[in-house]
Amino acid sequence: MGLGKHKLSFIKCHAPTEGSDDQTKDKFYEELEMVLDTIPKDHCKLILGDLNAKIGKEQIFLGKHSLHYVSNNDGIRFINFCTSKGLFISSTDFERKNIQY
Incomplete structure (x- = not known):
């Protein structure tokens, strides 16, 4: 997909669940x-889907707005x-409201 001079x-994808081998x-x-x-290589690559990965806040090279405090193994x-x-991992770079279901 092209967006002006940028190519996307x-x-x-859907990753295996945490319980998978x-x-x-x-x-x-x-x-x-x-x-x-x-x-x-000149394309911007976007991976969309359910990666079954909880990304924690302990990783210093990620954004500071993860939903989880600690990463799971899949994370x-x-x-x-x-x-x-x-x-x-862009989902760690955007602040969200603390919504609980």
Whole structure:
């Protein structure tokens, strides 16, 4: 998708749940990496979907507005993936109201 001179690529995905085995999670991230690697480097890459990852506030390189205080295992896996691919987790950069259901 083009937005003026900027090019955007969207990836929609649904990660395995926290209870899934490591082999299933590894396969998901390998496939996600393969898809990312096919996108031209000059495109802005947006990963959309349910990553089943709770991103905590303990990571100093993320934004300060995470919904969770501590990352779960899938959150750590997602943080490591994004860091290795030079991606920013935008959901940690926007302040939200504290809404409880």
